[in-house]
Amino acid sequence: MEGKETRDVGFFKFLSEEERAEFARVVEHTIFEPGEILIEEGGEPAGLLVLMSGQVEVNKRVPGRSDRLLAVLEPANGRAIVGERGLLSDSEASATVRAKGTVEAVKVPRERFRAMIRGGHPVAYKLAYHIARILAERVARLDEEVVEIAREIERRGETDLDAFRDKLLTEWTI
Amino acid sequence: MPRNAWPLTGWDSFTVLWNISFRGVACERIIFSGLRCERGDRLSFEDTNYFFGRAMDVMDVGGNIEDLLVTPNRSVSVKIPLEMDDGHIRVFEGYRVQHNNARGPFKGGLRFAAEVDLDEVQSLASLMTWKTALTQIPYGGAKGGVTVDVRELSKGELERLTRRFVNRIHEFIGPQTDIPAPDMNTNAQVMAWIMDQYSTLHGHNPAVVTGKPLDLYGAEGREAATGRGAVYVIEELLRDEGRDIKETSFAIQGLGNVGFFAARFLGALGAKIVGVSDVSGAVYDEGGLPVQEILSHVSGGGLLEGYTGGNAISNDELLTLPMDVLVPAAIGNVINESNMREIRASYIVEAANSPVTPKADEHLKEKGVIIVPDILANAGGVIVSYFEWVQNLQNFSWKEKQANTELHAKITEAYHEVRKLAKRRGLDLRTAAFVLAIGKVGKATVLRGIY
Numbered sequence: 001m002e003g004k005e006t007r008d009v010g011f012f013k014f015l016s017e018e019e020r021a022e023f024a025r026v027v028e029h030t031i032f033e034p035g036e037i038l039i040e041e042g043g044e045p046a047g048l049l050v051l052m053s054g055q056v057e058v059n060k061r062v063p064g065r066s067d068r069l070l071a072v073l074e075p076a077n078g079r080a081i082v083g084e085r086g087l088l089s090d091s092e093a094s095a096t097v098r099a100k101g102t103v104e105a106v107k108v109p110r111e112r113f114r115a116m117i118r119g120g121h122p123v124a125y126k127l128a129y130h131i132a133r134i135l136a137e138r139v140a141r142l143d144e145e146v147v148e149i150a151r152e153i154e155r156r157g158e159t160d161l162d163a164f165r166d167k168l169l170t171e172w173t174i
Numbered sequence: 175m176p177r178n179a180w181p182l183t184g185w186d187s188f189t190v191l192w193n194i195s196f197r198g199v200a201c202e203r204i205i206f207s208g209l210r211c212e213r214g215d216r217l218s219f220e221d222t223n224y225f226f227g228r229a230m231d232v233m234d235v236g237g238n239i240e241d242l243l244v245t246p247n248r249s250v251s252v253k254i255p256l257e258m259d260d261g262h263i264r265v266f267e268g269y270r271v272q273h274n275n276a277r278g279p280f281k282g283g284l285r286f287a288a289e290v291d292l293d294e295v296q297s298l299a300s301l302m303t304w305k306t307a308l309t310q311i312p313y314g315g316a317k318g319g320v321t322v323d324v325r326e327l328s329k330g331e332l333e334r335l336t337r338r339f340v341n342r343i344h345e346f347i348g349p350q351t352d353i354p355a356p357d358m359n360t361n362a363q364v365m366a367w368i369m370d371q372y373s374t375l376h377g378h379n380p381a382v383v384t385g386k387p388l389d390l391y392g393a394e395g396r397e398a399a400t401g402r403g404a405v406y407v408i409e410e411l412l413r414d415e416g417r418d419i420k421e422t423s424f425a426i427q428g429l430g431n432v433g434f435f436a437a438r439f440l441g442a443l444g445a446k447i448v449g450v451s452d453v454s455g456a457v458y459d460e461g462g463l464p465v466q467e468i469l470s471h472v473s474g475g476g477l478l479e480g481y482t483g484g485n486a487i488s489n490d491e492l493l494t495l496p497m498d499v500l501v502p503a504a505i506g507n508v509i510n511e512s513n514m515r516e517i518r519a520s521y522i523v524e525a526a527n528s529p530v531t532p533k534a535d536e537h538l539k540e541k542g543v544i545i546v547p548d549i550l551a552n553a554g555g556v557i558v559s560y561f562e563w564v565q566n567l568q569n570f571s572w573k574e575k576q577a578n579t580e581l582h583a584k585i586t587e588a589y590h591e592v593r594k595l596a597k598r599r600g601l602d603l604r605t606a607a608f609v610l611a612i613g614k615v616g617k618a619t620v621l622r623g624i625y
Contacts, residue, residue: 160238165620
């Protein structure tokens with residue numbers, strides 16, 4: 001992939017001109033056909049995919065049920081990357097990512113990225129830091145969702161009267 | 175000691191007729207003579223629910239529970255045909271709203287007034303639920319009424335109307351079901367007719383109704399109970415506020431049953447009463463009025479109008495006088511949007527039902543005025559009604575001193591509970607009172623279960 005193209009990818013805007021040029025040497029420009037799998041759930045992590053155009057579906061297998069659609073991602077809605085967890089860790093892919101239509105993406109292969117880290121390339125650390133921030137924000141969102149789900153589970157099966165009794169016996173014990 | 179203090183509301187009329195009936199003076203003179211028997215602005219279910227809703231918001235209880243607690247259990251609406259003295263027939267509307275009985279039998283007054291309708295009766299029934307809960311007497315809340323202008327009825331017609339009304343609702347009342355009491359334009363004599371009619375249908379049972387004449391299973395101390403209870407609350411309030419009652423100025427709006435006794439007991443404690451009013455007018459003296467002299471003047475059945483001491487002012491002016499404690503003891507909604515900005519009292523003790531509208535309440539709360547709510551301040555009446563019921567059930571009677579001692583214990587305990595909660599949670603006294611009452615009704619409801 002040419003450096004000019006890498007410069008045009010919004011995701012890499014946190015890098016300087018020189019750093020993007022450096023990355024251009026390691027990234028791969030890839031086209032996925034409609035229905036083609038970008039990442040397979042349970043598979044070996046392959047690297048980071050930065051979407052340039054098209055849409056992808058993220059699905060998770062649910063035992064005994066049909067797959068659950070977690071998200072539809074596209075560059076336009078600001079959700080432009082997949083496989084970021086696999087870039088940094090050794091854990092297998094947690095969901096399947098499939099192209100909805102034709103998808104154009106830039107791939108940062110995991111092994112090349114790891115080699116850059118081992119080589120002490122600042123640009124690799126910069127990418128790692130950027131991804132860590134994205135993951136941190138996601139964890140914060142997940143925490144909120146977990147709390148809400150926990151509340152939902154607690155409420156499930158509790159009658160209005162149970163909830164009222166609990167309130168009177170805890171919060172409003174006088 | 176009959177006092178002709180208009181407008182007659184609640185226990186006002188009860189007292190007048192009670193006293194008259196025991197002094198051999200014809201009831202007709204007061205209630206049927208064409209003198210005005212007014213009432214305050216109509217109390218709406220919506221306004222009562224405003225304060226209830228405010229407490230529910232603080233408690234953060236779901237809408238379903240709010241619906242459960244706000245909705246009356248049963249509303250009975252009846253037609254009461256009455257053959258008038260001249261032979262023609264009139265049909266009156268009567269109501270008995272039984273709001274909540276989670277804590278015990280329904281309890282509440284019965285009023286006869288031209289403006290009575292279902293909405294108002296529902297509102298008053300709901301207030302009774304919170305009042306009995308707050309003061310921890312084992313009752314729920316109810317209210318009843320007949321849409322009738324009692325000035326148009328002879329004594330015989332009133333008796334027949336009362337008895338026919340009992341015939342219509344007797345299946346819904348009873349000493350362990352629902353116990354009526356006097357209210358606007360009903361009195362001890364009316365209660366005696368109710369007891370008699372119910373006993374005719376169900377056998378002798380004086381505990382079916384309270385507020386009866388002393389000679390017919392009535393209770394000593396009942397007549398003065400509301401005014402006395404309000405003064406007990408005022409004493410505790412001033413103690414908490416670090417004020418000396420002798421250095422505190424009061425204005426009392428209304429010299430009916432409640433205001434009369436409140437003034438008498440406050441005067442006896444050495445309070446400085448700077449203003450009093452009845453329907454005929456008001457008097458003011460910033461140095462303090464000779465209260466016993468004024469009470470003697472009105473206790474002969476006279477109006478304040480003829481009293482020559484003090485400075486005569488208008489009824490509206492009385493509410494906005496410079497004073498420490500304002501005691502509205504007559505009709506509802508007197509402190510409202512039109513005069514709330516002029517109120518100068520630091521404390522308002524609601525001896526009447528709903529004298530402060532929701533808007534005025536919010537405004538005064540912002541201003542830092544401490545309002546002791548009606549469900550606490552005027553609960554003395556229903557507390558001593560409860561004592562009457564207890565005595566009836568036991569076939570026993572107490573001396574007045576015992577009733578007063580028990581009243582003091584009950585009402586001051588409720589006051590301190592309210593004050594404590596208000597302080598702990600940063601609430602105004604009304605909201606704290608409703609929260610406590612809702613908590614007590616709520617716990618009983620939860621324990622009984624919904625099925």
